[in-house]
Amino acid sequence: MTTPARAAICRGNKEPFSIEDVELDELRPDELLVRVVACGVCHTDMAVRDEQLPVPHPVVLGHEGAGIVEAVGSEVTVAKPGDRVVMSFNSCGSCPSCEIDAPTYCYNFFPHNWSGTRADGSPVMFKDGAPMNANFFGQSSFATHAIAHEANTVKVPDSAANIPLEQIAPIGCGLMTGAGAVLRSMDVRKGMPIAVFGTGTVGMAAIMAAKIVGANPIIAVDINDERLALAKELGATHTINARGKVVEQIQELVPQGLGYAFDTTGINTVIQDAWSLLAPKGICGIVGASPPEDMLTFNETAFMGGGRTVKGILGGDSDVGPFLCELLDYHVKGQFPFEKLIGYFDFDQINEAIHASEDGSVVKPVLRISAE
Numbered sequence: 588m589t590t591p592a593r594a595a596i597c598r599g600n601k602e603p604f605s606i607e608d609v610e611l612d613e614l615r616p617d618e619l620l621v622r623v624v625a626c627g628v629c630h631t632d633m634a635v636r637d638e639q640l641p642v643p644h645p646v647v648l649g650h651e652g653a654g655i656v657e658a659v660g661s662e663v664t665v666a667k668p669g670d671r672v673v674m675s676f677n678s679c680g681s682c683p684s685c686e687i688d689a690p691t692y693c694y695n696f697f698p699h700n701w702s703g704t705r706a707d708g709s710p711v712m713f714k715d716g717a718p719m720n721a722n723f724f725g726q727s728s729f730a731t732h733a734i735a736h737e738a739n740t741v742k743v744p745d746s747a748a749n750i751p752l753e754q755i756a757p758i759g760c761g762l763m764t765g766a767g768a769v770l771r772s773m774d775v776r777k778g779m780p781i782a783v784f785g786t787g788t789v790g791m792a793a794i795m796a797a798k799i800v801g802a803n804p805i806i807a808v809d810i811n812d813e814r815l816a817l818a819k820e821l822g823a824t825h826t827i828n829a830r831g832k833v834v835e836q837i838q839e840l841v842p843q844g845l846g847y848a849f850d851t852t853g854i855n856t857v858i859q860d861a862w863s864l865l866a867p868k869g870i871c872g873i874v875g876a877s878p879p880e881d882m883l884t885f886n887e888t889a890f891m892g893g894g895r896t897v898k899g900i901l902g903g904d905s906d907v908g909p910f911l912c913e914l915l916d917y918h919v920k921g922q923f924p925f926e927k928l929i930g931y932f933d934f935d936q937i938n939e940a941i942h943a944s945e946d947g948s949v950v951k952p953v954l955r956i957s958a959e
């Protein structure tokens with residue numbers, strides 16, 4: 588039996604998202620039917636809308652969903668009907684990356700997240716009886732209901748029972764990426780200096796995580812003074828407006844060089860500057876989406892001589908369930924106060940929410956889709 592739902596359909600950037608009737612397919616053994624309570628808006632949704640990523644249109648986006656499980660397939664163990672869950676990216680579970688619990692680097696990432704169908708090519712969603720592209724990040728949560736998978740669903744731990752799902756929703760993408768870059772990918776050491784370039788969701792999460800591990804100083808760099816003020820509230824010890832002389836100011840603060848430089852901007856000149864500030868053994872972590880033709884240039888002697896690292900980072904090296912629970916634990920204890928980034932919108936205000944993300948007025952818009 589199919590499930591009727593309402594979903595926000597994206598038909599590119601020339602028209603607004605439009606909320607329409609759809610049907611969800613019957614569940615496969617490893618799938619869950621989730622009533623979506625809330626979903627965060629991420630820049631990757633807009634990149635797909637703008638056809639910068641190879642996801643077929645028209646499509647139902649949304650990949651920071653949280654909700655209540657309504658039904659599960661026969662092989663699902665991660666949650667049961669009635670459970671509160673949060674959804675993240677999907678993965679195959681059996682490739683060399685998944686085998687070492689590094690699913691953000693899944694060899695089969697595309698078919699499981701971006702193909703518009705299940706990995707086997709079958710549709711999860713229909714509109715007027717015809718297949719509709721969905722299964723975006725294994726969820727497509729800009730909808731009242733989503734089909735999720737064993738691999739990308741996390742049961743919210745009892746310790747977070749008092750945190751509303753609309754607050755938890757965005758944890759499965761940008762927050763996980765920034766915090767994971769610090770806690771996992773770069774494994775930032777206590778007492779070491781870090782600079783974070785760009786203070787969107789990913790950068791702010793990195794700053795909160797850098798405070799958790801006791802990095803010092805924690806330098807936030809951005810062109811937006813309001814964001815810099817919030818970065819300071821969240822853990823930055825110093826802020827630098829990028830319209831000024833960034834390299835000189837960081838050199839003054841940290842004459843020995845940075846232990847870690849974390850770029851969320853994807854701007855190659857910013858990355859090269861960040862790299863040039865590294866101390867011996869320093870790591871420059873890169874998560875920002877860059878134009879596909881961009882190249883980076885580093886001095887070979889400095890690269891080799893100081894044992895420096897340039898590290899591409901996806902999803903903060905999250906292993907989904909364990910890492911999201913770890914982050915929720917920090918959140919419950921007040922050490923990862925990402926609620927300060929959120930601005931809420933009703934589902935039918937999805938176009939306003941996207942606009943607020945793009946004009947920078949809200950760091951992390953979250954859509955309220957149904958009552959918990």
Ligand code: CXF
Nearest residue numbers: 629631676691760901902
């Ligand atoms: C993704 C990239 C791949 C791993 C999970 C997070 N980013 C989405 O916006």
Ligand code: ZN
Nearest residue numbers: 629631760761
């Ligand atoms: Zn995302």
